[in-house]
Amino acid sequence: MSCTPLDTEFRRLSPKFYTDEIVYQAELANIFGGRSWNYLCLMCEVPDAGAYIETYIGETPVVVVRDKSGDINAFVNRCTHRGSKVCIANKGKAKQFICPYHEWAFDLSGKLKGVPYRHGIDGKGGMPSDFNISDHNLTPVKVAVRNGVVFGSLAPDMDDLATYLGPKICSYFDRVCDGRPLKVIGKMRHIIKANWKLQIENVKDPIHAAILHSFFKVFGIWRSDQKTDVVVSETGSSSVLVSTASFDKLKPAKAESALSLADPRMIQHIREFEGGTGAVMTIWPNLIFLQQLNCLVMRHVRPDGASRCIQTWTFFGFQDEDISLTEQRLLQANLLGPAGFVTVDDNEVLELIQEDAVALGDTPVVLEAGEGMGDTDYMVSESAIRAFYRFYKSALGEQPHG
Ligand SMILES: [Fe+2]
Structure with missing residues (x-):
C-alpha cells in the first residue's frame, strides 16, 4: 500500500491507513514495539517504594513501579509462565507482583523470585532440574524520565530521550x-x-x-x-x-x-x-x-x-x-x-x-x-x-x- 498514492509530498493519504488490519499490526510491531519512547506516566504517580501504575505501550500492558532504592522500573505486565497479567489493579502499592494463575512471584525489578511446587510434591513432579529461575524474569521496558515525566520503550537500543525529542x-x-x-x-x-x-x-x-x-x-x-x-x-x-x-x-x-x-x-x-x-x-x-x-x-x-x-x-x-x-x-x-x-x-x-x-x-x-x-x-x-x-x-x- 502506498502512503502517497498521488504525489510524494504527503498531500494525499489513503483512508485504509485508518482501517487496514495489516497496517495496524505493522504499527503495533514497528512503531509501538519499535524504536519509540512512549509516554508511561508522571513520576509523581509512583511516589515511593512499591507504588505502581499500569499503562500501555501500544496494546502491550506495562507496569511502572518504584523500587526500594528509588529507581523507576517498568516491565511488560505479562507472566512469563502462561501469560496472565501479573498486576491486575490500575494502580496501588505492592511488595512484589504475584501472578494470580500459579502464583509465580516477581520482585519490584521484575525478577522471578518464587515458583510454587518448583520441586514437586514428595519428590514427584515439579520443574526439571535444569529449570533456571533467572531465565524467566518479566520482560523489561527501558525507562527515561524528563522533568518528572516517565517514558518507556520496548526497543533495547534507543537514542536518549532528549535526542529523540x-x-x-x-x-x-x-x-x-x-x-x-x-x-x-x-x-x-x-x-x-x-x-x-x-x-x-x-x-x-x-x-x-x-x-x-x-x-x-x-x-x-x-x-x-x-x-x-x-x-x-x-x-x-x-x-x-x-x-x-x-x-x-x-x-x-x-x-x-x-x-x-x-x-x-x-x-x-x-x-x-x-x-x-x-x-x-x-x-x-x-x-x-x-x-x-x-x-x-x-x-x-x-x-x-x-x-x-x-x-x-x-x-x-x-x-x-x-x-x-x-x-x-x-x-x-x-x-x-x-x-x-x-x-x-x-x-x-x-x-x-x-x-x-x-x-x-x-x-x-x-x-x-x-x-x-x-x-x-x-x-x-x-x-x-x-x-x-x-x-x-x-x-x-x-x-x-x-
Ligand atoms: Fe479540536
Whole structure:
C-alpha cells in the first residue's frame, strides 16, 4: 500500500491507513514495539517504594513501579509462565507482583523470585532440574524520565530521550515541565471509535480549531484573527501548535456573540509560561501534551484495534502551587475530556470519519493546506500532519524489536 498514492509530498493519504488490519499490526510491531519512547506516566504517580501504575505501550500492558532504592522500573505486565497479567489493579502499592494463575512471584525489578511446587510434591513432579529461575524474569521496558515525566520503550537500543525529542520539542516540553515537582489533579478515560492516528492528526491541525470549535471562536480562545504558529520537530515526528488568545468576543454582528459565560473564570488566564496562551504538543507516537490557558494535561492515545482508541487524560499541576491555581486548572479541564466544551466536537467528528473510512475505499484524504512539512507562522497549514506521515512511513518500515 502506498502512503502517497498521488504525489510524494504527503498531500494525499489513503483512508485504509485508518482501517487496514495489516497496517495496524505493522504499527503495533514497528512503531509501538519499535524504536519509540512512549509516554508511561508522571513520576509523581509512583511516589515511593512499591507504588505502581499500569499503562500501555501500544496494546502491550506495562507496569511502572518504584523500587526500594528509588529507581523507576517498568516491565511488560505479562507472566512469563502462561501469560496472565501479573498486576491486575490500575494502580496501588505492592511488595512484589504475584501472578494470580500459579502464583509465580516477581520482585519490584521484575525478577522471578518464587515458583510454587518448583520441586514437586514428595519428590514427584515439579520443574526439571535444569529449570533456571533467572531465565524467566518479566520482560523489561527501558525507562527515561524528563522533568518528572516517565517514558518507556520496548526497543533495547534507543537514542536518549532528549535526542529523540529534538531541541524544538525539548524547548516546548521544558516550558511547562521545567523540573518543578508535579502533582496529578484529575484523571479521565474514554473510548473514541476512531483510529489512533485520527486523534493525533486532529491536534496537528490548527485550521479546524478555528472552525469546528464554536466555544473557541465565540470567546476568542482560538480564532483565525489570532496568532497561530506551527512548530515541527527536526525529524517531523512531533509538533506543537502555539495559539495566542485575544479573549475578544465575536463582533456584535455575529449571532453567536449573544452567548455569554455564566462563570468567566472558565477562560481567565493567569499567565504562567512564555509565548502563546496555548501549546498543543504531540510527541511521537501517541502522546498529546496540552497546555490550554491554565489547564495542563498529558493525553495518552492508546490504540485499541484499528478502529478505536482509548484516551487517558492526566491533568496535572505543580506541588508547590497555590490552591487557587489548582482550582483554576480543574475548572478549565471542563474545556477538555470526553464531554468538554471543546473536545466533544473532535470526538464526534473523528467518529464520523472512521464510520465511513471503509466505504471510502481508496478515495484519498486531502492534506493540501500550506507549504512544506516544517514550521509555519500561519494557521491555514497542514504541514505538521504531512511531516507526521513522512516520519510514519519510515517508522512503519522498521524491523520490530522484542
Ligand atoms: Fe479540536
